[in-house]
Amino acid sequence: MSGRLKLFTLLGAIALSGIAASNAAAADNVEASPVCCTFTTGAFFQDQGEIPDFINPADSDAPHNVTSEGSGPDKGPIFESQTIFGGASSPINGAQYLGAGSYPFVCTIHTGMSGDLVVEDKGTPAARPSLRLSIPSQSLKKIKKSGKVKVKVKASSQSNGVRVGLLKGKKKVSKQSKLNLSAGKSKTVPIKLNGAGRKAVKKVKKGKKLKLSASLTVPFGKPAKVNKSLR
Ligand SMILES: [Cu+2]
Incomplete structure (x- = not known):
């Protein structure tokens, strides 16, 4: 990815996260640890229909993303964030379609950086496209x-x-x-x-x-x- 494309992706992620934040209810946001390479806790909770944000804290020393291990009907990840640097956030798109259950995810950049998104049996999943x-x-x-x-x-x-x-x-x-x-x-x-x-x-x-x-x-x-x- 060129430097310019990276910047656009990053700006896009920031713009999108603003929209998601105003729509989503109180899902746990997924957060990376400041020191590479872990997420802050093993499990993050949301209701059905919510879109959590992925937050890479300002003092983080590496870029990260949230990418589901499982794939969806389009053969892509069932949910994913953008790859973002420290001080940015990105909606975890696709999470709004999930039914109740536990969904493992990784950061595709750092081997072994993983967590679980737990969708609770509350709310209603958004209708899939x-x-x-x-x-x-x-x-x-x-x-x-x-x-x-x-x-x-x-x-x-x-x-x-x-x-x-x-x-x-x-x-x-x-x-x-x-x-x-x-x-x-x-x-x-x-x-x-x-x-x-x-x-x-x-x-x-x-x-x-x-x-x-x-x-x-x-x-x-x-x-x-x-x-x-x-x-
Ligand atoms: Cu990472």
Whole structure:
């Protein structure tokens, strides 16, 4: 990571932590010890639906993060903070979706730096991001002209950082579009074809079909994929 990118990540973490702090109730914040490399206690407690903060104290001598050992429906960590230096804090995103139980976590930078997040049987977990994906009927002629394929995304719960792209077989034929959707909302997104995509559209002979797939990923939610033949 470049120095500049690191700074942006850090600033982003600080900005985000401000938002989380105003929404979250009284979860224990996870704290690193000032002297590397442990967390302050073995277990941190929260209710279901809460987002704790990870705090790296001002006198800390090393950067740390909180990363779950288990993985979620997107195959990424079920919860994670940003990596932060001393004097910063970052929300532990994903914790709001957890049901009651004990969840081990580590700092991915320091081997053996670990703790447990205990979610108590109080409160209600937030609904995990959940989306439906479809490719509406549209003519190849229009696609050829615009260089874009319309894809419809519908969210049944708040879904942030959704990424949608197009594939032909396993080949990526578009750039990825990124969007956020609130519960119950749907959006038709024009996805811009890349060079390979435009070529594939051009190659389709008159009266023939082009089979495309749209694929979607969302942090902490299930990925989705759908096929469609367009003519
Ligand atoms: Cu660490």
